[in-house]
Amino acid sequence: MRKGVLVCLICLYCVLCQLVARAQANLLYQKYTPTFTEGSVKKYIHDIEKRSGISISYSTSYVDTRKKVSLPATETTVMDALLQVLAGQQVALKESGSKILIIASDGSTTKNIRKDRVTINGYVKEQLNKEVLIGAMVYIPELGIGTTTNSYGYYSLTIPADRHRVLCSYIGYKPDTLYINESSEHRRDILLSPQNMLSEVKVTTDKETSPDHLQLVYSDIKSTPALLGENDIMRSLQYIAGVQGGVDGSSSIMVRGGDPGQNLNLLDGIPLYHIEHFFGLTSVFNSEAIKSVDFHKGAFPSRFGGRLSSVIDVNTKDGDMQRWGGQFTMGLVKSSLNVEGPVIKDKASIMLSARRTWLDVLWRPFTNDVIFNFYDVNGKANYILNKNNRLYFSFYNGRDGLGISVNDVGFKTRWGNTALSTRWNTIINPKLFLNTTVAYTQFKYVLEDRLQVFENNVITEGDAYKGSSSIKELSLRLHANWYATATQRIEFGANISVSSFVPTDMQLTSTGIMSGVRPDKFKSNEFVVFAEDEVKINEKWVIRPGLHFANWFSNRFNYSSIQPRFYTSYKLFPKHSIYASYSQMAQFLHLISNTSYGLPTDFWLPSSSRVEPEEASLVTLGYAGKPSKAISYNLEGYYKDIQNTTTYNVGKNLFDNTLQWDEKIIQGTGWSYGLEASVKAKLGAFTFGSAYTWSRTWRKFAQLNGGKAFPYRFDRQHNIKATLLFQPSEKFDAAASWTYMSGEAITLPDQIYPDFDNNLLISPAPGVSSARYTYNFVAWNNYRLPAIHRLDIGLNFTKKKRKYYERTWSIGIFNAYGRRNVLFVELVNESADASDASIKLKGMSIFQYIPYISYKLKF
């Protein structure tokens, strides 16, 4: 089935390529037979357009369209016909993409200069700090062609050699215009200066590019009211249609029926594994170190792979090339410091950002028995070797710690990511951009448990257990952008990595190695190649076929995955387009979790000879419209099919050390479908955004629910998000956001009956009471918790002090109307007289009326 789809897609692609190639190469040489022998220039041009299907652009300011001409009704070429029709006029013919341009010429006769083309290229940067801008638009309005900058701010555009007006725009920045001509320098780095805050538009779907992904910038993140004032990328993503949060207050996200482990979290291109601090209060992505976030929930570009549901591609700031500056923030839970500046002005810069919780510092003078903290450090340095080469060095290290110790008895656990990378950007030629990345990433979780056995107040036994789980990966990645023509951009590359896994390792440290199952340590290799071709077939129609091939191999297994990707969009009207995509994804690593709290007990496990890679197929169909400058909307439907999705088998957890890790995991299938709608409107100082998702998500495991399908725990049928932003001046802004999510599905027993062993008169041990029940479960996830909804409000007061200093006080309240959103439930008996007490289902609820205040100083 999949091979068939792949063959069809390849065939379709070949046909389209032929069409495009023909259209592009032979516009002027296409056959044309006039249907009349005499008429006006305009009539002949229309006839050529009608018969050849070629669009011809011209201006009546230099083309006399009323002039009468005659042409024999015999077969000729479009070029010869036009040359004859336009004979005597000072014009020239050019091909531009799928168009023929009739342009004013400085000569005296009509000529065809179609072969002269130039490639303009360069970087788009911010004027003040020379930070490159990702996704900036470079556009030539007269030709109707343009491109966007890649992940390193690079653009390349091949256009007919002539004098052109080039427009460059980027969200939140003043558009810039430059002029080029045949003799001018074609390497043009473009500098954009920021607009003032009031004219800033938040989400860049408003730009006239394909709606295949979203881009968030720092201002999107900081304008979202947040729990305890912790502005966070992941929390901002929760306001996007098709994305839902986990339990209330958590920063984890689930995309289109997937789980948090099916999101590819990239920090400067390096995958991070456990991305939550403080049980999901905030993510490991420090928003103050971030330049932009590209979020893909469908139409996955072929360069991405390894996860099923979404890609969160986070790019950190490069560092100011002009001056030293930074930002200090003090919140209720943590404080952070961000410093950046030039090492060599306009040539090399660095950025350092660090965060740490300070709550534990408060109780440190009194006790060291309770550990509850996190920190992370982001660092980045870049050096411009010359105009065609640039180096980046990135570093990330983050840790969470948790533990309780009383009289040397207790436990301590810590976990976190470390990532290092070196990237080399090189412009091989104006049309070919290559990035080479060498990266190392590591995730490690360590649990230390100390216990003592007392008899008659004397320690008779003392043991210490140490458990760990880790992943280490070293990778080399090549990624090239080839800007073949103005209408065709090809991306291709390869990736090879070596990973080392210790899924679980438990040791008894006081008396030697613990008996039981030996830790399973092994290495795995990954080889990936990908290619993608974005083709503008005409002004209205874009296609982007791609292929991602991945091979995971070791001495134990060898899995391969061919993943076709296809995206197309068609402009029905100006600023209204319909689009569709098909993506196959595969996932070699699996996050095994019972919750979405971001607990350290969520484990990343690789595929093995027993656990096969997860696979998903996703189909989307959407409509994007922008009826006016102030309003934009989007409608999208999807269907996703998941194979080999994983979960724990009944009654299993990973660190009980009784089975090899992959024997505790079961695999099944899943599917999800839904409709998403979002709208954004700006009226004066108000900006309103809303997203609604209707979706259903199912899971099916042979070992659970009698093999029947059941709703996924986070099968939330209705998701509504609304935000209102009020920005009357640069000194003050206020934001309110409202969230509604249908309740999650949980498994409740239908009956409770006396315990089996008790009634065989077998007690588990002497003296154990009989207060034991058997819960009878008939169906999985048969009960719906109440819907989650809440209103969050935030206010920012900003004051500029001197040229570079700016301070902001932020205050707000999370869950302003105190909705008791349930985190987990239990069946309880609150009465001393059990026989008289009713069965009660109690839900634990926190996060009501949580106020926050934070102080930020920018310097």
Next chain:
Amino acid sequence: MQYTSKLYILVAVLFVTCSTACQKELKLPAIGGDKKIVLIGEFVAGDTFYLRAGQSIPVSGSEKNGFQLLEDLSVNLSSGSNKYNLNSYADDFSSILYTYPFSNAQIAVAGNTYHVEATHTSLGTATAEIYIPEQVDAKVTDTSSGRYNNDSVIKVRIRINDPQGSANYYVIEALKQKLTIIGNDTTYHREYSRNALYTADKNSENVLDNGASTQNKRILLKDSRFNGTVYETDVYVLRTVLTFGSETLKGRSLIRIKSVSEPYFRFLKAYEVYEPAIGFNTFEQPVKIEGNVNGGLGMIGGVSQVDHVLSYDP
């Protein structure tokens, strides 16, 4: 080592200590329907018929949490054309377990299938089919002291002569049976304490489900992996000293080797991973346990068994 539980507890403590934390009572839908008859027991070849019966509590906001004894239940037993009534009476456990014992002096016969029908005026009728396997041919061949998983254990070697052709299901338990010694008279009671077992037998369901380092209630073996052979397996019994707390009440340690019916084996396999003491909360993965009582709940297992009295110096 319940590490995950510890973390959950810590998380729960943090949540609880949060000043705004609160409990919210949720409306319970009547997903459980009506109360059901509960039948629990084992029919053992060569022993009299004995089971316990009570009623369930539907999970519903209108129901009381406490169990109640089920009065006026009638339980009948039939096998072929033979029909018997099981007599109900109250014992010392009725008020604790909320079940009444039902028994009959007839002897259960290996190879027979029995039909149990329990009828109640308001709860309706519940039925169960119980097949009693042919007499198990197994014995303890050797015992020795040792250590397993850092625990002091008695290694017990068991030999099973598995009949060819038919599918057989074996269960091994270590129990301490309560007995009373008054003078020269010893009375054995139908009351036990469980002693945990280890196994490293890769053919056991326990190793397949839980690995070789887990303490088990029962060791479960299917003969599909050794059909028609003389099969030997080792179990490791914890040298735990069990007491019944009285000078006159003593106990004897038993290794009980059972051949059980297939539905009973499936029930025990699920029950092995179920921990009845934990209660219900959404942090725990639910375990579905299917019994053989139609129209009701519970399990009546069909069993043929042999006992080996284990003698050791505690």
